[in-house]
Amino acid sequence: MKKITLFLLLGCALTYAQKAKPTYNKTLAQSLNADDYGMKHYVFCLLKTGNNTTATDKEKEELFKGHMANIKKLSEEGKLTVAGPFMENDREYRGIFIFNVATIEEAQALVASDPAVKAGIFEAELTPWYSSAALQEVPKIHEQIAKSKF
Known part of the structure; x- marks a missing residue:
């Protein structure tokens, strides 16, 4: 009977833990410039064959090599939140x-700093994008999980 009671209590605790809402962190939200929905404006860039x-x-x-160095620099400056290649398509x-960044103009200046874009290897399409402010945390997390660096 004790085992069944313990099992039921554990099951209830796990169910409650799964349903419990995370606590709003005002300090974190403000540090990420999140709006009331936890979102913010970015600029999405699609790189195509130039x-x-x-x-x-x-x-x-x-x-x-210059392209990768530029990605690293922009990421370290906090201007580039996510970057990555597409698989063959x-x-x-x-x-x-x-x-x-909040504007296309700011993003255009950043794209112009990429040697592969300048040389016409890549062509960039830019569009405003609205997504979770938490994306800004991706580079910090990535540093902790990447065994090898570019």
């Missing part, structure tokens, strides 16, 4: 950036 078809493999390799989609 029009540069004459770059040699060696030139592309150097441009890609038939749409010429190469990757995305989610810029932690």
